[in-house]
Amino acid sequence: MRIETSAGPAEIELDEPGAPAFLLVITHGAGGGVDAKDILAVRDSALEAGGVVARVVQPYRAAGRRAPGNADKQDEAWLELVAALRARYPGLPLVQGGRSNGARVACRTAVAAGARGVIALSFPLHPPGKPEKSRRDELLAPGGIEVVVINGGSDPFGIPDPADTAELVVIPKQPHSFRTGFDTIAATVTPWFARWAHLDD
Template sequence: MEVVTPHGPAEVTLDETGGPAFLLVLTHGSNGSVDAPDLLAVREAALGLGGAVARVTQPFRLAGRRAPGPPARQDEAWLEIIGVLRERFGGVPLVQGGRSNGARVACRTARAAGAVGVVALAFPLHPPGNPQKTRVDELRSAGAPVLVVNGARDPFGVPDPADAAHVTVLPGERHELNRDPAAAGRVAEPWLRKWALEKPVARPVRTGR
């Protein structure tokens, strides 16, 4: 599924269920893809709870760029994508998230998007070796509960528990969260469960781009 934004087209990979309990929208890091193992683990957790999942390849990555560009441009494009998805899925609760740079986007735009929660994987609290240049205000501005999942050895830092609703630190992991990426799904599952409806879980019925 292609979504045209003011800053170029984005690509959305959808996993839909019949009558989803919630919509989870996930995105990648600045040099990554929507097939990152930790993102896929969170996707599986959401599908197992009867949620629909949209994985968004942002315009800068679809154009082959590694640098995401100014935050305002990213956020404007993201909110355009969210608007299209909200029309498609109606009034179900929206949870948005991502890894690294994608986690920053999800936090910055959560309030404007009307998200009920945010899943922030490998949130880059500061550039490596420069803790003074903190991005903690992005976490604090979400306007919705934020789940942070970071590696204990992440050179980008680990948010303080006081700055998010819940912070899980995975021992031995670095920024990539690739030693045991399934752990991200195990952490996210109880977090997402609060938005799952009390009804039998539907099986995914369609996957497409």
């Protein structure tokens, strides 16, 4: 599926359960793709919980670029494609997610998108070796929207403070791109999907 945005077309991989309970829109890191094992672990958990899962290849990646470019334009395109997906699945609660740069996008746009929660995989708290350039404000931006962060214990991009998230899970000895721990990722997000899908019950 392709969705046109102001930054160009985005490509969407859709997985739909029989009776959807919520919509998860999740995306990749700066130079990565939507088949990363941690993203697939989240997708599988969401499907088991009754979610429609849209794995988004953002316009810059669909065009073959590795750098996302201007953050404001990236966020604008994200909100456009999320709006198109919400129109396709009206009435479903929205959950956003992403890994690395995609986690930043999901956090920055959560309020504007009307998300109930955010799954942030390998949130890059700061550039490697530059803790003074913290992106903590992006985690706090969702104000009231629950953000669940899952990072590797050896991530050179840093690990957020537990006080800044609804839940922080650190997988020991894992770098920025997880090599193991996918069962932990699945176990972490599953109860959150159940919660977010039934907040109005």
